[in-house]
Amino acid sequence: MNVNSPNMLVVEVLQGAASQNPEILKPAESKLKEWETQAGFYTTLFNVITNHSIDENVRWIAVLSMKNGVDRYWRKNAPNAIAESEKYSIKQGLLSDFTEPINQIAVQRAVLISKIARIDYPTEWPDLFPTLLTAVENANTLIQHRSLLTLHHVVKAIATKRLAGDRKIFYEFTSNIYNFILTLWNNYTETFVRDIFQDANVEIITMNLEKALLTLRILRKLSMHGFYKPHESESCMSFMEVIFEKAKIVLQSRKQLKGKGIYVLELCEKFIIHLTKVLLSVLHIHPFSFINFILPSLEFTFYYLFTDEGINFVFERFLIQCFNLIKNILLCVEYKTTKYSDSKYYSDTIRANQIKGEFFQSDRVADMCRKLIGHYFILTQDELDTWDSDPEDFSNDESGDSWKYSLRPSTDTLFVTIFHEYKETLIPVILELVAETNILVSPDDMQAILKKDAVYNAVGLCAFELYDEIDFDSWFVNTLFQELKIKDNNYRVIRRRVTALIGRWSGIKMSSELRPVLYECINNLLDPKEDMAVRLTAASTLRYAIDDFEFNCEQFKDYMFTAFNLLFILLKEARECETKMQVLNVMTLLIERMGSILQLELDSLVQYLPYLWQESEEHNMLRCAVVTTLIQLIKALGGVKPELNPFLLPIIQLGTDVSQHASLYLLEDCLELWLTVLEYSTAMTEPLMQLFSNMWPLMEYSTETLRHCLIICLVHLLLDPELVMRTQGVRIMQMCDSLMSDLKNEGIIVLMRLVETFLRASPLLGAETALPILPRIFERIYIGDSYPIITSMYLCVISRVLLSSHEIFTRVINSLAQKHGETEQVFLRKLLDMWLDKMRNVSQLDHRKLLGLALANLLTTQSAAVFERFGLVMLNILETLNDITKTEDNGLLTDSLILTEGQSPSDFDGGDCYYTTDHNQRKKQLILSDPVHTVVLKNYLQSQIFQLQSQVGMQQYEFLLQTIDEDSLSQLKEYITL
Structure with a gap:
């Protein structure tokens, strides 16, 4: 590549990159990408930038390409770094000319210099500032301007460096300049x-x-x-x-x-x-x-x-x-x-x-408060005109940091700040203004209407501070409720503000007896004949009312169908995506709070959501709201309607495909939707199996979503354990094994639950499927450096493997013994020592019993390692028996973890499982088949002892019994015959 003058081929490609035609643009971008690492490319770009006879669009693309190249290849340790000689000549060229005529290109050139300066100044570019300061003093006004522009961007870039050495250099530079x-x-x-x-x-x-x-x-x-x-x-x-x-x-x-x-x-x-x-x-x-x-x-x-x-x-x-x-x-x-x-x-x-x-003297604070309310809170003619021409734009809530950039939010936040700091002074001022405006004003008196609107706004903003000062129930009944009945067009200002006001106060100070009146008001204000801005405010007020801690579903039942239908009409009439999202969020909350009662009314929304999804293709936040609504719909309907399937699964596919741009916005919500669909599905389907192909890149994508992914794997598994294990199980376990070393404790706990679920859902097949991750789990116990809760879960997995398949248990022991250069028995001895030592720290009764069952199982393996520790093994089993055994009224000893007739499995599921989903029913089946809840430990121990006697003979058996201390032996005889 010729670096001494603008290469015509490069110019042609840059022209293509400036094209609006995708057929020309894409090949040009690919060619520029190919040249990025070629020696001399950036010198050629620089020659294009500095040649003022070349089309400015071409020079613009050239300077942008060069900026990107500096980001990627300027640092010495970067892959394919630009040669030092080329960097030197570029820096010399950048400081030799400040006469760029096109302002936009001059700005980008200044940014380019600043990016290099952030890396090279001061050691690699000592003449940067002396040259810039000399140029600033040049008599030529253009050179003055361009050098100042460059100085500005360079200072801005260097000021962002935060290391102590860099800051010291910047302090010294500042003192000089x-x-x-x-x-x-x-x-x-x-x-x-x-x-x-x-x-x-x-x-x-x-x-x-x-x-x-x-x-x-x-x-x-x-x-x-x-x-x-x-x-x-x-x-x-x-x-x-x-x-x-x-x-x-x-x-x-x-x-x-x-x-x-x-x-x-x-x-x-x-x-x-x-x-x-x-x-x-x-x-x-x-x-x-x-x-x-x-x-x-x-x-x-x-x-x-x-x-x-x-x-x-x-x-x-x-x-x-x-x-x-x-x-x-x-x-x-x-x-x-x-x-x-x-x-x-x-x-x-x-x-x-x-x-x-x-x-902030009292008089001045009071004056500021009155000025804020009486001048800045008053709706301007421009705002009223916007209300007329675009009520949705007028109504859109400005939240977050909008107070930094928008006038009305900044006014409101200043008022709230002053009021909070000086409320003793300002409460009487507000009460005085409320008293002045506590009369019905004429619909023709627009100034009085606007003043009342401003005062009501103030009362809404400082509602919490006025809790003890205003009898809101009385005010609502005697004044506000009456104002809502006045339907004159000018009065829409007051209707909107009163609607917002009662929304703010509904969760602060409104008696339960007035709630039905509130709901009736909201439904009247949601009527399609009402002003659009008032309807949107009513929707927000409904959100406040039903999201309140003291919300009573029974009180709202008579109003909810009307409210839901009116919201649905409002949703369809809204034009702006932000407005649709606001209304949809209220409907979603309503479904969440009243879902099971609302089932009959949900069909219309089910039919509308696919249309809304298509309509919102360019509006990801609205699509997030649609996904959230779908989650609540499925929960409210108690299952996935067949007509929703063709719509649901493509959404999950799109939102969980990390190669799609939409996943940046939809991923978290679509993972939740995926989980909900699985929980409420009655059987595995081919589309659900195909959807799982998104899981592999997802599990590597981000640790933030990994927990959700592991839970989805677990729920997916229980939908059809055998099918999932045979088709996807080994890969799931391989993926989990590769992730395990990077996970924190919380992640490992979720992962172990998944592994244990494999073993519970289908013990033998589960043990075979989990084989890729089992050596790592066994080894963690062997090493013995895990967090107690995680150690308990590791031991549970090992116990289930042992109860499921001696062959797989032995295979894992053999492979690890070879890895550590030990015999099978030596490795097993060390593993058992850690097991018996850590078991005393296992506090959950179901975990202790599982470990006890596994130890009892080991008794008949005729292992020397077990016989050598026979006394300790029996001691741990005894302690488990003592923990889980209860004495009935008739004196009989019973296993407290055994499911008895009429007993619900929820008794053994932490109390958080209500079986309202199909997934919870599947969890119930796991409990019904779990040996922890079906096998009586003392009976199992008794059968193992009898088998042990026949295996080793009475002489060897008596010798083993002698390794148990007298007290423990006496206690064991209360449970079994020795």
Whole structure:
């Protein structure tokens, strides 16, 4: 490959990679992938990038390809690493030219340099920063801009390095460069502000504003990560101090930019926002360095948020930043005096707390509360217009971190924060506002309606704090219920807010007697004639009402069919996937709570879900909701309807196929669906067997899903033990064996349950099938270093193997003896010693009895190792007999673990098995056939003793009895004849 000039073949392939035609795009991408590891390829790409005569789309693809190559092949120890000589020439070329004319390519080129810098700076690229700083001072404005852009991305990349040595280097670098960047920022900022007030050419304003913003971004990273303690840096503190004045000047300047184009106005707003980001960042990372700026920040934000003069200068994103700044100051843990406060900084905490207290005086807090409710909580005309044009978009809940980016969530969270901090001051304010609005307002008085909406919003947000202050039952009956009856269009605002309000309070303070009235209200509000936004809010309110701890199914029975059908109509009418998901989640919860009673109403949903699945092909979160609904449907129906099978299994197939992109979203829910389908299936089918082919890659995919996979294997096995063992069993056990060394204790416990289930479901076939993993289990006991619970499970598996097949037990012992270079008897002796030692730590009675049965079984194997330990073996069996034997009223001794007539197997299943699924019925059959619950230990021991006598003769038998101590011998005679 010619590396001295743009290779035309490479240019052609890059053109293909820029194509929108898949037939051209795919071969081009494959060719670029093939060239990635060829010497000289990245030099050729660099030559394409720097040749301004080549089409910009081609150069764009070239720079993206080069970025990807740096990620994969730049490090020295990377496979197919780029040669040092080639890397050197590329770095020299990158720093030799800052005249890229296309801004998008310039940005990617700067990112490319930053990626290399993160790896090579400072040892492999010492001239990086000197070159950049020299270019910044160049008289050419384009070179200035591009070098600043590059400096910004390089600083941003290096600031992310967290090793101690890297941080020390960055501290030193910051101390050397900070004043230089601060001076540049001051100059550029003063210049663009002067240009604005002098009504200069918009291109000139834009140029200087872009440079001011780049230097500000650099300063932010340096201030955040370049100082161990920023307050010890005079330069950093001087920068922080001027932020407030600069922000005030630029906010005033912004007014002058109206009419000069959207780009420059947005650029100015970005500059202002970034000033607030500096404050938020230092507060978050260096709270004790921020203490001197608590009061200026609060005064600054109060002026612009809560005064009539300041509010004229604000814009939405600035409002959000100011709300978040106040909130973060209030919530900052380092500013709160608690018993957990760091004693090292206690005096600073006290000072910060005092500053907050001085600012948040009662009158000011009350004014802020009234302003938030009376101004910011009021629905705007834009919001009302959105309600009219797109009620679903208007109603979509913003959750998670939306308070960081959206105005209304940020307003709500600030209000909640202030109210929580100063509730003694604000509770009377809220009660006063409730009293003022506690009258029915005219449908024509929109201002009164909006004010009432704002007050109700506030009461909903601080419902928990108002628990003792508001008689909600009385308010609901006398006012809120009456307001819901007013159907005027303007009153939809109040109906929606009242609906949300009663949803919040239903789980906090609403008497049981009023629940039927609540359910009737919700059904009325879900009516298709009602406003869509009100209906969606009613759906959410229903979710609150039925997800409450005190929810009474009997009270809701008369309303549930109507509610379900109205929700179904709403689901079909909704257009947005997010809305469908919200409604579907409510229906799913309703099915979960009322499923068995709702069975007759579920057919319509069963018919609709396949259509919804197809409709949501591009919306994975809605598909997750569909899968969750299917899980609850199957449980509610008590089985898998035949008409669902053609729909269910392809969904599970898609969601559990880790080669499919959809599995990233659907995997967890589809594993749950798969498990549910198996649990409620009556018999194994060919499609279910085929579906299991997804299990092999799944078990290797992630440890997070492995537990679920092992449980699915277990449930799958019990559906048809013989078929599964003969077709898939050995591979399951081989996979488990390979995973075992990497599992933590919790994983091993689940895995051992699976292995033991093989042995319980079909003892002889199960032992043969489990053979691949048995040596590892035997060896774990032989070594004797396992966790007690896991040791108990290992011993249970060994015991079941012994009871199932002496031949397989012996085969495992032989193979391990050979592995350890010992005879069979020597290995068995050591294994028995560990068994007899660890058995005393086994606490579960069913496990102890299983081990006791296995030890009794060993008595007639005529093994020297067993005879040598005859006394200990009998002692362990005796202790087990003592543990599991109970004395009846008639004095007879009985085995407490034996299933008697009329007794349920659930008595021996931990109390968590109610046999409501077909799988639980299959578990019941396991218990009914388990020797632990069908074989009386003392009777089995007696038969083994008689057989032993006939095998060894009375002389040898008497000798064995002498190895048992007198006390134990006397106790044994109470159970059996010796």
